Amino acid sequence: MKQLQFRLRDEFIELHNLLKVLGVCPSGGAAKALVASGAVQVDGAVELRKSCKLRAGQRVIAGEVEIEVLPRAVEPG
Numbered sequence: 649m650k651q652l653q654f655r656l657r658d659e660f661i662e663l664h665n666l667l668k669v670l671g672v673c674p675s676g677g678a679a680k681a682l683v684a685s686g687a688v689q690v691d692g693a694v695e696l697r698k699s700c701k702l703r704a705g706q707r708v709i710a711g712e713v714e715i716e717v718l719p720r721a722v723e724p725g
Contacts, residue, residue, distance in 0.1 A: 649709075655718040660701040663688065663708070666717070672710050682710060 652670055654661070661669075667679035667688070680698045682688060688695050689709040690702065702708065704719035 650713045652713060652715045653718055654715055656704060656720045658720070660703050661717070662698070663690065663695060663700040663702055664698045666702055666708065666715065667710060670713075670715060672713050672715075687711065 652672075654666060654670060663683055664673075664676055664679040667673045667682065668676050673679035673682055683696065683698045683700075686694050686696060687710060690700060691706055695708075702717050704717055706717045708715040708717070
């Protein structure tokens with residue numbers, strides 16, 4: 649299984665955007681269709697909400713890809 653990491657820029661990222669940004673799906677529409685098909689899991693459970701808000705510490709599995717959502721980087725100062 650291919651393992652990827654995504655570092656948040658904000659408090660959360662929506663599931664379909666995560667799949668698109670990391671190249672798991674070629675477009676937002678394809679990402680939404682993949683989620684709607686029941687082929688995506690969040691923290692071990694099938695997730696059907698395309699706009700599910702993902703936060704640091706969560707894990708997403710889509711096919712042969714596992715994604716770990718990392719917290720925002722702490723800005724110095």
